Amino acid sequence: MATDGQARAYTVTALRRPPVRQSTVVRSDVGHTFDTFVRTIGVWWPVTPFSAGRDRVRDVTFERRLGGRVYETWADGTKVDWGTLRVWEPPERFVMSWRMTSVATEVELRFTALGPALTRVTVEHRGWEALTDEQLAADCALPGGYAGGSFDRGWTRILGCLAAAVGDSSPPGDGS
Numbered sequence: 247m248a249t250d251g252q253a254r255a256y257t258v259t260a261l262r263r264p265p266v267r268q269s270t271v272v273r274s275d276v277g278h279t280f281d282t283f284v285r286t287i288g289v290w291w292p293v294t295p296f297s298a299g300r301d302r303v304r305d306v307t308f309e310r311r312l313g314g315r316v317y318e319t320w321a322d323g324t325k326v327d328w329g330t331l332r333v334w335e336p337p338e339r340f341v342m343s344w345r346m347t348s349v350a351t352e353v354e355l356r357f358t359a360l361g362p363a364l365t366r367v368t369v370e371h372r373g374w375e376a377l378t379d380e381q382l383a384a385d386c387a388l389p390g391g392y393a394g395g396s397f398d399r400g401w402t403r404i405l406g407c408l409a410a411a412v413g414d415s416s417p418p419g420d421g422s
Contacts, residue, residue, distance in 0.1 A: 288303075339355060
């Protein structure tokens, strides 16, 4: 309140380009879930359509260290960078630059233990302010671009594939 007897007007402005946020809960401990994401991403990640090489992709690699690269390798040996690890805190989270957009954005994955064999995996894809309106509307892996919700749909699908991969495998040493 103003002290001169006049009320001040406050304006709340919504984020014009809010982060894309998605999450899933998987029946696995946090360590196994994190390892499945980073060590076997080349097996479960849906490279068609979520990669540069699509059906040419032979593997996806995480250089598991701060500053490490995340990249896809094609059948002919071509390597295409997805990004660089900016934060590396296994098994709780990592943050990486994301070069699979027309201008680099940022992706953060968090792995939160909800119980001994239950983990919430949350993705936040941010940095959309760096893109123009035309870039936000342009098609990417899915039609519609950011403006049309394709990143929301894409991360939902990707997390679903991770959940299936975690469910289809057993933690090392569990005897199954």
